[in-house]
Amino acid sequence: MAVLELTQENFEATVTGNKMVIIDFWAPWCGPCKSFAPVFEAASEKHPDVVFAKVNSDDEQALSGHFGIRSIPTIMLFREQVVLFQQAGALPASGLDSVLAQAKALDMDQVRRDIAEREQQSQQQQQ
Numbered sequence: 001m002a003v004l005e006l007t008q009e010n011f012e013a014t015v016t017g018n019k020m021v022i023i024d025f026w027a028p029w030c031g032p033c034k035s036f037a038p039v040f041e042a043a044s045e046k047h048p049d050v051v052f053a054k055v056n057s058d059d060e061q062a063l064s065g066h067f068g069i070r071s072i073p074t075i076m077l078f079r080e081q082v083v084l085f086q087q088a089g090a091l092p093a094s095g096l097d098s099v100l101a102q103a104k105a106l107d108m109d110q111v112r113r114d115i116a117e118r119e120q121q122s123q124q125q126q127q
Contacts, residue, residue: 003044004053008062014053015078020103021051025067025074027058033073036090043096050100075099080108082115 006014006023015021024040026033044052057064057072067076071088077099078084084103091099 003041004051006053006055006063007060011055011063014051016081018051019080020049020100021053021078022100023076023078024052024054025057025064025069025072025076026054027056027072029058030072032090036073039090039093039096042093043100046097047100049104077103079103079106082108082111084111 003024004010004014024033024036026037040052040054044050055063057069067074067086073090074086074088075091075096076083076086084106085099
């Protein structure tokens with residue numbers, strides 16, 4: 001499966017229109033990004049049920065800023081519009097496969113309950 005280029009224009013539609021999206025925030029001048037690119041591309045072939053996408057942090061500074069990207073590469077994984085994973089630094093192929101397997105195995109109803117519970121506790125602490 002091809003890796004999508006995400007921009008401000010297609011980001012939201014991509015994340016909301018697909019069950020699972022993994023994003024590589026990168027830049028053309030970044031050595032570790034160049035090294036990670038073939039690993040990311042190979043994983044996209046192994047996981048056709050996941051949308052693999054890249055955000056060029058130089059061209060899409062607003063997106064990078066919105067997500068607080070301070071170091072590249074940064075990998076971010078959405079499942080059902082929920083960020084399940086975000087990590088700065090390249091992952092080895094086995095690490096990327098592991099992150100994807102763990103994300104696929106999660107009970108998203110439970111994840112949403114956990115998020116709601118944390119938000120409720122946070123609101124109670126602020127009162």
